[in-house]
Amino acid sequence: MSFTVEVLLAALGTYLMRVSVIALAAGRELPERLRNTLRLIPAAVLPALVANALVFDGSSVRPLGPWYVAFALALLVSIRTRSIGWTLGAGMVAVWVATAVWP
Amino acid sequence: MSGAAFTIGSRRALVLAVGVLPFGIVYGVAAADSGVGAGPGLLGSLAIFAGASQLSLLELHLDGAAWTVAVGTALVINARFILYSAALSPAFTEFPAPWRFGLCHLMTDQAATLSLIEFDTQRDPVERRWFYLGAALTLFGFWQFGTLVGILGGAQVPDGLQLGFIIPLMFTALSAPAIRDRPAVTAAVVSVGVTIGTSWLPAGTNILLGALIGVATGALVTPTGTRT
Numbered sequence: 001m002s003f004t005v006e007v008l009l010a011a012l013g014t015y016l017m018r019v020s021v022i023a024l025a026a027g028r029e030l031p032e033r034l035r036n037t038l039r040l041i042p043a044a045v046l047p048a049l050v051a052n053a054l055v056f057d058g059s060s061v062r063p064l065g066p067w068y069v070a071f072a073l074a075l076l077v078s079i080r081t082r083s084i085g086w087t088l089g090a091g092m093v094a095v096w097v098a099t100a101v102w103p
Numbered sequence: 104m105s106g107a108a109f110t111i112g113s114r115r116a117l118v119l120a121v122g123v124l125p126f127g128i129v130y131g132v133a134a135a136d137s138g139v140g141a142g143p144g145l146l147g148s149l150a151i152f153a154g155a156s157q158l159s160l161l162e163l164h165l166d167g168a169a170w171t172v173a174v175g176t177a178l179v180i181n182a183r184f185i186l187y188s189a190a191l192s193p194a195f196t197e198f199p200a201p202w203r204f205g206l207c208h209l210m211t212d213q214a215a216t217l218s219l220i221e222f223d224t225q226r227d228p229v230e231r232r233w234f235y236l237g238a239a240l241t242l243f244g245f246w247q248f249g250t251l252v253g254i255l256g257g258a259q260v261p262d263g264l265q266l267g268f269i270i271p272l273m274f275t276a277l278s279a280p281a282i283r284d285r286p287a288v289t290a291a292v293v294s295v296g297v298t299i300g301t302s303w304l305p306a307g308t309n310i311l312l313g314a315l316i317g318v319a320t321g322a323l324v325t326p327t328g329t330r331t
Contacts (some may be wrong), residue, residue, distance in 0.1 A: 001170040003139040003161075010160055010177040014246070017184045018207040019141035025192035026203065036286075037322040040147060041190035042216045043287035044317030045183055046278040047211065048310045051295040053271040056302055067268060074272055078279040085118045087276035088269070095268045096206040 066098030105233040108225075112217070112237025119213045120245035122206045124269050125266045126154050127246045131253015132260070133158065137165050148250040152208065152243065156180040159306065180307040186217040186314060194218075197228040206232065209239035216277045290321030 002030075054071055055062055056078030062068075081087065108290050127148065134144025139161070145240055147157045156177040163173035187210055218235040260266055282291050294317025301309040 002143075003164050004143045004169050005171055007143060007150060008161045010156065010175045010181075011176065012180045014151055014153060014156065014181045014184065015208055017178070017181060017201070018188055018210045020185050021189040022192045022195045022207060024202060026196050026200075028196065030193055036194050036326070037251075037318060038161070038190045038193065039219070040318045040321040041186045041314070042219055042281040042288045042323065043278070044290040044314040045186055045310070046216065046221065046274045046281060047291040048294045048298040048313040049274045050271045051298050051313075052302070052310055053267075054305075055284050055299055063313060065163055067271075068207070069274065070268065071271060071275070073324065074275055082279045084273075084276040087279070088122055088272055089120060091250055091268065091272040092265070095265045099265060 066102045069098045070095035108233035109237035112234035113241040114124050115217050116238035120241045122269050124249040127249020128257045155182050157230050162281040172191040194222050198232050202232050215240035220280050221315040246267040284325040284326050286321040286326050289324045290317040293317040301321040
């Protein structure tokens with residue numbers, strides 16, 4: 001099948017997933033307990049994305065190396081400053097330095 | 104009208120949008136090199152607008168995978184949008200329908216998270232939608248620009264820059280403001296454990312499973328000891 005058709009099918013499916021709960025919930029007041037639970041979603045999804053990108057390199061486990069060192073530092077910066085800019089900046093410098101000096 | 108909220112949103116997203124740019128270029132270069140054509144390549148960024156799934160779709164297409172596998176894998180990778188859809192639904196339900204359905208297409212991990220953090224303190228639905236639009240459109244613009252640069256310029260992104268590291272970095276930076284109390288810490292820890300423990304599952308389903316079990320576990324924890 002042509003790439004264009006595959007793109008359009010993936011786009012349609014992705015849009016339907018983006019709309020899904022928003023369309024179902026429209027005009028309804030959700031109970032507070034449920035809203036509090038939904039509020040936990042970024043706290044669960046984001047660290048999962050981090051772990052998956054850090055610990056795995058394709059289908060193999062990433063061996064101990066500069067990424068882990070730089071990540072530990074970035075995590076500290078992130079917790080201390082809660083600044084996205086500082087975390088990205090410090091993390092990138094850390095990974096360059098760590099890669100350069102890693103034996 | 105709320106131009107101020109739009110500006111705040113786009114400013115908050117700017118550094119993330121810059122971080123996303125190299126991956127737009129990587130996708131654009133891959134699309135140009137693959138011979139699928141500039142138009143279909145760009146269409147991927149405009150219509151799907153989700154980097155990891157776009158790269159996966161392109162790769163599987165080139166490998167000659169069946170369309171069901173190529174499209175299905177892209178959709179599994181993007182299934183976490185159902186979770187963001189749920190998280191955003193209480194706020195989105197107060198938007199007029201054209202806004203609601205339009206803003207959905209611009210949903211990304213970054214725009215959704217930045218907005219959810221903002222919505223904790225910003226209650227006005229008008230300010231909320233302009234904030235989301237500002238953040239989401241900034242990310243969208245940079246992604247399209249990166250794609251175009253990759254397709255037209257064919258600029259190679261050097262390996263030595265360790266750009267792959269931006270992915271865990273970006274989501275770490277977004278996590279800190281999203282994890283502020285015991286239920287959230289619990290959700291995060293459980294989610295990471297399950298994601299790593301079930302990495303043998305196909306493309307991205309480990310993330311989905313981790314997130315779901317994380318949220319369910321976090322919901323059982325009483326929100327005392329709230330940190331700021």
